[in-house]
Amino acid sequence: MTSLATLIVTTVVGGRREQHRWARDALTDAFVAFLEASWAHSDAVRSRSEQSCAELEATLRLYREMRSQLTRLRLLASEDVVKAGEDLLRCQRSVQEAAPGPARETALGEASAQRRAVVDAAKKEMGL
Secondary structure (H helix, E strand, C coil): CHHHHHHHHHHHHHHHHHHHHHHHHHHHHHHHHHHHHHHHHHHHHHHCCCCCHHHHHHHHHHHHHHHHHHHHHHHHCCHHHHHHHHHHHHHHHHHHHCCCCHHHHHHHHHHHHHHHHHHHHHHHHCCC
16 A cells, blocks of 8 residues: 555656656757847847848748747747747847848947846746
């Protein structure tokens, strides 16, 4: 009887631990993918010429990737993290729409600052 109780407790506790580990790994993956897409998007826009359709499609693909990863964050993270992510996504949209020159540089700077806010929110979320 004691062995059965021990087995049940071990299974339940082990299952919860495994579920927590899975959620933490999934959250880490979502943070990394979201931030990588953000950096890649900024780099792509920074080097984009005004007329290139291929470059525009690449930036749109990266923006869509950010939106997809933000959906994962909505499922896994707190409201503070989601808000920081949404703010960064809006900044990246401004980067994409800004004309080359000072306006784009300003938008890139704002996106960079907001990216740091996402990193800070991620660290807090993960207890780091």
